[in-house]
Amino acid sequence: MVLRVAVVGSGPAGSSAAETLAKAGIETFLFERKLDNAKPCGGAIPMCMVSEFDLPPHIIDRKVRNMKMISPSNVEVDINITKPDEYIGMCRREVLDGFLRDRAAKFGAKLINGTVHQLDIPSKNTDPYTLHYADHSSGSLEGEAKTLQVDVVIGADGANSRIAKAIDAGDYNYAIAFQERIRLPEDKMAYYENLAEMYVGDDVSTDFYAWVFPKYDHVAVGTGTMKVHKATIKQLQAGIRTRAAKKLAGGEIIKVEAHPIPEHPRPRRVVGRVALVGDAAGTVTKSSGEGIYFAAKSARMCAEAIIEFSNQGTRIPTEEELKIYIKRWDRKYGLTYKVLDILQTVFYRSNATREAFVEMCSDKDVQKLTFDSYLYKTVVPANPLIQMKITAKTIGSLLRGHALAP
Ligand SMILES: Cc1cc2nc3c(=O)[nH]c(=O)nc-3n(C[C@H](O)[C@H](O)[C@H](O)COP(=O)(O)OP(=O)(O)OC[C@H]3O[C@@H](n4cnc5c(N)ncnc54)[C@H](O)[C@@H]3O)c2cc1C
Incomplete structure (x- = not known):
């Protein structure tokens, strides 16, 4: 058998998943309702995304x-x-998304210009899923009603995900x-x-x-x-x-x-053989509101798990196997999400805490730690002396502005 996977949505998440799957020889269908979609977004990406996702220079409009x-x-x-040689990349989403989508198609993903509006869940756990979609390839907005059967579905259809609703993934x-x-x-x-x-x-x-x-x-x-x-x-x-x-x-x-x-992950990110990635799963970080890198990365990790547990696309992976993608994700980034959650809770509480936050950002060690974590997506622990200094400064900034008062 050759495993069939439908990826719904071709933002950074969907296209990254589709590219990874197609490269491994898995039959991949990539759905996008609007090929010229310009996702509302600040378009700031960390430098490590450029190398990790092999982005060519023209994707970056400005190096901040x-x-x-x-x-x-x-x-x-x-x-x-x-x-x-360090910078924050600024890009236009229509350019980034278009590039990633075209590259996924070049590697063999079958791009379908269609809106998926229904997912039928099979009663037997080896039967295929059926996607109902409106095919816009003739140029019609309404589209021609079509169906497709697949073994695994990846929901990469953003914050208003229909796939999440179809599997009752829960709200965020x-x-x-x-x-x-x-x-x-x-x-x-x-x-x-x-x-x-x-x-x-x-x-x-x-x-x-x-x-x-x-x-x-x-x-x-x-x-x-x-x-x-x-x-x-x-x-x-x-x-x-x-x-x-x-x-x-x-x-x-x-x-x-x-x-x-x-603001946080959905209660259920894998149900049956349907996995959610990117905004559909809820991978944006608190405090910074960063989601592009995490969307692409979660999708790639999900696709890699599918390839691994399907034996390179020769068997159908189970729900338990797909859930390993979530375990790996939480293990890799759980701490990052927790730290940014705490930062948001502590520093965005009042104008006094915000003043303290800005004051703290004037410290060169804080700047280095913040930039290193953002640009490289690795939390590089500072040496203990610097850590103590940062902690003392943080508390000092908060106390000076009476920011710790309830
Ligand atoms: C105003 C704003 C500013 C932001 N600024 C930044 C920033 O500077 N840096 C950063 O890292 N993050 C930023 N984010 C967050 C970032 O935009 C998202 O986290 C990121 O787009 C998530 O990517 P995704 O691929 O998961 O989903 P999306 O980018 O939302 O992609 C989903 C895709 O699915 C398609 N689709 C949806 N439903 C269907 C369907 N039923 N059938 C077929 N196709 C479908 C959509 O057309 C879309 O192309 C910002 C968000 C907002 C709203």
Whole structure:
């Protein structure tokens, strides 16, 4: 037999899974409802993604080496990457997603321009799954109704995942992010040449941070807040526009977009022979709201588990075997998620804690630790003396601003 796998959604998660599977000779179907999809996103990726996912230079619009953190009282802390070859990559999602999708197809994944709207679950655990989809390949929006049978399904269809609903994966809490793409006059854009800004304060986000990220020919200006505060999102966006007003003067809004961001994993990420990856599973980190790398990585790890436990596609893997992908994922990144969760809880609580957070970011050791963890996705423990110094400084910053008061 040759194992048949359907991957629903071709964002960074879906295309990475499809490429890995197709390279191993597994019959892979990659579904995408909108081939020119421009996912609402800041588009910041860590440097390690470029090498790990073999991204060519044209995917990176800008190499950001300077980051400005701006506190509620407008204290600015500059964080500069000092090593000459290090950077944060800024990309446009339509370019990144298009590249990854085309590469998966080049390696043999069968790309279907279709919207999957139903998944039939078989009663016997060796029978195939049936996907019902609208095929848009003729150019029609409504599409032609079609079905496909497969042995394994990967749900990579983002935060509003239909595959997650079909397998009753359970809900997650989510944040809502709002973003405006703004084209700036040349002199204003020059300021953001290789600089990104992060603003904190309850005027710009009650739960996270607001950002100005440079893109190809514009800046992405946005903010996010938890679902419970979502009615305030436009007010928060007005907050970041006011704070950055001078730097954005004369800018023209070219796109307005909004999308949910999952806050934690779904209760069930593998059910039967259906596995969720990326946003569909809930792999975005707290504090930073980073999801692109983790989407691609979770999908690749899921695909690798499928290849391993199907004996290179010659047998059907079981639910227990697919769940090993989740175990491996949690073992590799569990600590990262926990640390970022604690950071969010401690530092985004009030304007006093946010002031303390920005103050703490002025410390060179904190900057190095943060950048190393972000750029390389490995938590490199600092030597014990530096760790003690960071801890003392953190507590000091919190105490100075009376930020530890309930
Ligand atoms: C405003 C905003 C800013 C962000 N900024 C950053 C950032 O700077 N850096 C970062 O790392 N992360 C950022 N994120 C998070 C990041 O965008 C996501 O974590 C990432 O896109 C997840 O990738 P994915 O492949 O899992 O899902 P998605 O990128 O959502 O891809 C899902 C794909 O599935 C397709 N699809 C959906 N349903 C169906 C269906 N039924 N049939 C067929 N196809 C379907 C969609 O069209 C889409 O192409 C941001 C998110 C938001 C909302």
